[in-house]
Amino acid sequence: MRQITILSGKGGTGKTTITAAFTILAKRAVVADCDVDAPDLHMLLHPEILETGEFRGSKIAVIDETKCIKCGVCREKCRSDAITQNLTVDPFSCEGCGVCTIVCPVKAITLTERISGYIYISKIKYGFMVYALLNPGESKSGKLVTVVRQNAKQLAEKEGNNLIIIDGPPGIGCPVIASVVGADAGLVVTEPTMSGIHDLERVLRLLKHFNVRPFVCVNMYDINENNANKISRFCEENGVEVIGKIPFNPVVTEAMVNGKAIVEYSPECDVAKEVAAIWNRLCTELSLR
Secondary structure: OEEEEEEOOOOOOOHHHHHHHHHHHHOOEEEEEOOOOOOOOHHHHOOEEEEEEEEOOEEEEEEOOOOOOOOOHHHHHOOOOOEOOOOOEOOOOOOOOOHHHHHOOOOOEEEEEEOOEEEEEEEEOOEEEEEEEEOOOOOOHHHHHHHHHHHHHHHHHHHOOOEEEEEOOOOOOHHHHHHHOOOOEEEEEEOOOHHHHHHHHHHHHHHHHOOOEEEEEEEOHHHOHHHHHHHHHHHHHOOOEEEEEEOOOOHHHHHHHOOOOHHHHOOOOHHHHHHHHHHHHHHHHOOOO
């Protein structure tokens, strides 16, 4: 089974657009949207939800009013100010650290698991899709990404699919690490800006650390060909293959507004042709066919 993660150092580089296109070009795959804080791949692939599961990634303090003696020690020691003046727990502030359970003299406080988000297993036109949504303010996004990937792998094994395409979250934090560890390749989508170059360097260091084979794609390369050439030189000096350069074309925005991947909406446009070429090169490099 092969796993490809599409990632970027920042949001808005076209990562999800390319993931949607790859899913269609693959024709039969399991796709995992691991941007659990703000998943949007479903807006282009229109999944039919088959199963919904609860994700219990964090805990919350619960005060037993029948035992509480109103001493206020829990409120005094809570570093998150999650205990109100009435000695109730503010669920949005509580971090589940457990300090209150330790300092309570009558053991009136316990920690209980709470629903931190939801996981969805779904059917799409071109295979299957797994994605999740973390509730606002919740942590444990890295743990949820791991669960999404586990579900995707189990689904791929069950359905006899040998390819998982992962839409990774932006940046280099915990959820990104969880989305790339164990992957066969990472396609970094960057753009020809100074911040794009800086973020590309960070992501490539991350992939190198976890021994994931890197590829680079420069999106909208023609809006600043100077910077695009800088990216190419940097990659060449560091032994990283630039597997494609996608031109700017407003039709990509039109496709997104219409809820379609670019290879579906306008298969003959220059962007769709270059994305298809990138996919074919990846297939050759990774022996996917």
